[in-house]
Amino acid sequence: MIPDHDTQPDRLPIPFNRPALEGRELEYMAEAISNGRTSASGPFSARAAAVLQAESQAQDVLLTTSCTAALELSAMLLDLQPGDSVVVPSFTFVSTALAFAREGARIVFCDIEPRTLGLDPAHLATLLDDTVRAVVPIHYAGVACDLDGIRAVLAAWPRVSLIEDNAHGLFGRWRGQPLGSFGRFATLSFHETKNIVCGEGGALLVHDQRDVDRARVLFDKGTNRRAFFLGQVDKYSWRDAGSSFGLSDILAAYLYGQLEQRELIQQKRRTAFERYQHSLAPYADWLGFTLPMVPDGAEQTYHMFYVLLPDRQTRDGVLKSMQADGIHPTFHYVPLHDSEGGRRFAARPTECAVTEDVSGRLLRLPFYNGLTQGDSERVSTSFLTALRQLSR
DSSP, rough: OOOOOOOOTTSBBBBOOOOOOOSHHHHHHHHHHHHHHOBOHHHHHHHHHHHHHHHOOOOOEESSHHHHHHHHHHHHHHOOTTOOOEEEEESOOOHHHHHHHHHEEEEEEEEEEETTTOHHHHHHHOOOEEEEEEEOOOOOGGOOOOOHHHHHHHHHHOOOOEEEOTTTTTOOOTTTTTTTOOOSEEEEEOOOSSSOOOSSSSEEEEHHHHHHHHHHHHHHBBBBBHHHHHHHHSSBBBBBBOOOOOOHHHHHHHHHHHOOOOHHHHHOOOHHHHHHHHHHHGGGHHHHHBBBOOTTTOOOOOOOOEEESSSSHHHHHHHHHHHHHHOBBBOOOOOOGGSHHHHHHHHHHOHHHHHHHHHHEEEEEOOOOOOOHHHHHHHHHHHHHHHHHOOO
16 A cells, blocks of 8 residues: 655655765865865875776776766777767767767767666667777666677677766676776766766776876876876977866865765665665556666666656656655656757667657656655655556
């Protein structure tokens, strides 16, 4: 039986997201300021990068102003030429495609498979040709996409680089190997909606030693500044293309404070996820919704909790009802292949039927570190009540 819907007008709203201080973030930010080293590549940047390098097994880690910036840096490292294309899922944030379009690539939009909502290897196999330079899957909700299937397809295309958009996947694993360690590059996000945050921030993980030196040149505005500080040259100068990608050491200090508490943060998010799962699973078949699926071999990151409803009308009705109840869930990606920008930058039209279906039915519930048991129960009750009323 669905719990009673307790309506109390004086209750505080439950937001979709609420970033939290978890450790010594403010202390470290003050230390960065007092040390007088607040620009990029400072002491806290080195500490945070060392943690990420150990977690990801990367050859190098470059902290950037955002995951978008990290994707742009990976696109520059591909040396894209006229006529080149890059395959990305249609079900992703715009940055996954935009970073490569900015470097002149045409975008090939791939559909997703319905279990993990990750890039579909079967569809990918039909899209590859001699123009494709990279494939950029995401690990939706921090659950590994079908990496085995994708890599099997790419085995016949050695010229194609695998670049993981790992914005959701930090601390996730596939068959014991860290997400973000399977490709030539991977990118991370520390946006306020992610597990580990610093307001805005990201990182590029470089896995091929041959890319490290040039990545550092592009990262340092096209100069060989790093070689100068390592004593390899007596002065540094402009050598290549590049931009100002580096994360301020003040934000890196905040990030390091979060990374120190990563086990606590992950446990909080796991608890929140399992509360939703426990309260909603008994009603899924009855009310016709689907809970997240985590395949065998995958260790998820507990990045979000979503449900798939029977159709768009039901999803929109539940969304509206919960918002009226002071609770703020949200939908997620709008298919990129059918957007104005997607059509503008597409190499050719592609069919992404699963993406279109999932996008219209997916609802993300409020999810953050400080979500209490009472909050979870209230969200679950509001969701179930709304869905039951719409099902009558």
